[in-house]
Amino acid sequence: MSQAVEQLNNLYQYLQRLYTQAPALHGASRFQPACEQIAPKFCQFYQQQPALLQAQLALSSAAHPPIANLAMKQAVLILILAQHGGWPLALQEQLLSASFAGLSGLTPDMFSADFAQPQLLQDPWLLTMRRYQQQLPAVWLQLFASCCRLRQQAPIWQQNPLAAVLVLVYQLSYPLVQPATAGKVGFETLFRQLWRQANPVNQQLLTLLSQTGSTLFQLGRFCSDSIGVVAFITDAEPALTGYLFDLNLKSLGATATELTGSGLQLLPPKVCHDPAWLTLLVRRATDVLETADPEPMSLALIQQLNPEWPVSRQVSFLQTHPAFCQLLCQAASQLSRQHTAITDVRHALALIGTEQLPLLLRQSWLAQQIALCAQPWREWFSELEQVFQQALTLLAQQTKTIDISVPQTRLLAACVSLQLQQHDELRHQPLYRDAWPAQSLATECRKLLWQHPDCLQQIAQLLAATGFGLLWQDAMLQFRSPVGMQAGYSQQQSAQLFIQFGWTLTELYFFGSATTPAQLETLYKNARHALDLPAVPLSECLQQLTQHCAAFWPLQPKL
Incomplete structure (x- = not known):
């Protein structure tokens, strides 16, 4: 047995022990650590x-x-989704451990052909919660409850968005081990059935799976010409290849053969009795570092670019970093009159201007980091970021007491947005759920900014990393501290009021109310005096923001 096949067998054995010992592990509060311990091993093995x-x-x-086979198939689907969705490692491990835990309420007799209530297996999360409600952590209870509600066609925006992943991978995996359908239907049949009735979120997920191509349902399958030729498929793309098996001699071909055009028909999935078949699927072990995507850009690289360099040297620097060139050309295309596609770096640089280049690259770096968060509600956060940026821009255009440009307001808003999206717990929040207590993404964002002990410090660090001076870093650190009425305001107090009032306008517009309504009038008076804003009612300020925004709340997460 090869080392890779032995490692795979160890994963199966771990899953088998996990479910055999589930009652004892739950009772000893060791089940959650056991699930979380195996998840990284799956991620690493999938890389190799x-x-x-x-x-x-x-x-x-x-x-x-x-049940071990079911858990394995669910894990494979989650890893494929993560690969094509660009999900961070922490999210992959969360979903894997939750998928393992969600099956712990099932018992061996439920997988027998004569089980009296097969309909119970349509909702394993309900069985798990009924059996281990007192032992499960709150985040799993909320996740599994959302899985149950999604099974009952409840709106996705009221649920934990990650529940959609668990429900889909279970629906694709369970028929492959269920006695009534195991060995009779292939993955492609289940995929087509779910695609026909998929909601928008499931369509997103199924589309991610489909990026694997025919490998998804052909790899590890047998095919035959119904006369005497049988082949075991070991590669589906770029060409269908496998090992021919002589039924008369009971022998396997020495080398893989191309099977395309041979008239062979795909056979239903099989149970693997001999690990020797698995050795045919082993590839050269790939180092995790080899498969890791290189970071498209980094702040260290951006800081190497000197705006004082001659244009020819800046162009030369940019051309050695293709990611920079691509972002520069995209930004220049947006600035052109007809949004014409621009591919020449010199042309792009002339449109943008060398003095704006470092700022543009920092914005692009922030956008890249936001994308790497893989926050399911990232479109909602994008709308929130745009409103905040518009509020800051509105104030920047009206004040003469502090110096901040429109591109800098974009940078500041993106720093806040990135910090919110990096917060792990926000991945599990529903957009809005009228439970007790009510749950919503907006409420959790408020808590982060107004209560979380480290949030402001981390935003200030982002501001420092993206070129903001101590004035703005200190202003962000003092975000929660009210500024009293006074005859004169320091630059730091003015910057603090600039951020506070900009965010308050954002809350009023995007959330519908301010977090600190009792301080609203005082804040506005202070901001008006410190920033020398026009003497208009607060309602008119909000109306001006409304004229520049067309934000909305997307009701579907994007995974």
């Missing part, structure tokens, strides 16, 4: 042997119980 793991969708292990 993706083909071997993907083939587990077609090959069920005869040496391990159905």
Whole structure:
């Protein structure tokens, strides 16, 4: 047995022990750590042997119980989704451990052909909550409750958005081990069935899965010409290849053969009794560092660019970093009159101006970091960021007491948005759920900015990293501290009021109310005096912001 096959077998054995010992582990408060301990091993093994793991969708292990096979297939689908969705490692591990835990309420007899209530298996999360409600952590209880509600067609915006992933991978995996359908239907059949009835979120997820191509349902499958030729598929793309098996001699071909155009028909998934078949799927172990995507850009690289350099040297620097060139050309295209596609770096640089280049690259770096967060509600956060940026821009255009440009307001708003999206717990929040207490993304954002002990410090660090001076860093650190009425205001107090009032306008517009309504009038009077704003009612300020914004709350997460 090869080392890779042995590692795969160890994963199966761990899952088998996990469910065999589930009651005892739950009772000893050790089940959650056990799930969280195995998740990184799956991520690492998928990096090294993706083909071997993907083939587990077609090959069920005869040496391990159905529940271990089910957990394995769910894990494979989550890892494929994560690969194509660009999900961060922490999110992958969260979903894997939750998927393992969600099956702990199932018992071996439920997988027998004569089980009296097969309909119970349509909702394993309900069984798990009923059995282990007192032992499960709150985040899993909320996640599994959302899974149950999604099964009942409840709106996705009222649920934990990650529940959609768990529900989908279970619906795709369970029929592959269920006695009534195991060995009779292939993954492609289940995929088509779910696609026909998929809601927008499931369509997103199924589209991510489809990026794997025919590998998703052909790898690890047998095919035959119904006469005597059988082949085991070991590669589906770029060409269908596999090993021919002589039924008469009971022998396997020495080398893989291209199977395209041979008239072979795909057979239903099989149970793998002999690990020797798995060795045919082993690839050269890939180092995790080899498969890691290089960071498109970094702040250290951006800081190397000197705006005082001659244009020719700046162009030369940019051309050695293709990611910079691409972002520069995209930004220049937006500035052109007809949004014409620009591909020449010199042309792009002439449109943008060398003095604006470092600021533009910092904005692009922030946008890149936001994308890497893979926040399910990132479109909602994008709308929030735009409103905040418009509020800051409105104030920047009216004040003469502090110096901040429109591009800098974009940078400041993006720093706040990035910090909110980096907060792990916000991935699990519904957009709005009228529970007790009510849950909403807006409420959690308020708590972060107004109560979380480290949030302001981390935003200030982002401001420092993106070129803001101590004035703005200190202003952000004092965000929660009210500024009293006084005859004169320091630059730091003016900057503090600039951020406070800009965010308050954002709350009024985007959330519908301010977090500190009792201080609203005092804040406005202070901001008006410190920033020398026009003497108009607060309602008119809000109306001016409304004229510049067309924000909305997207009701569907994006995974």
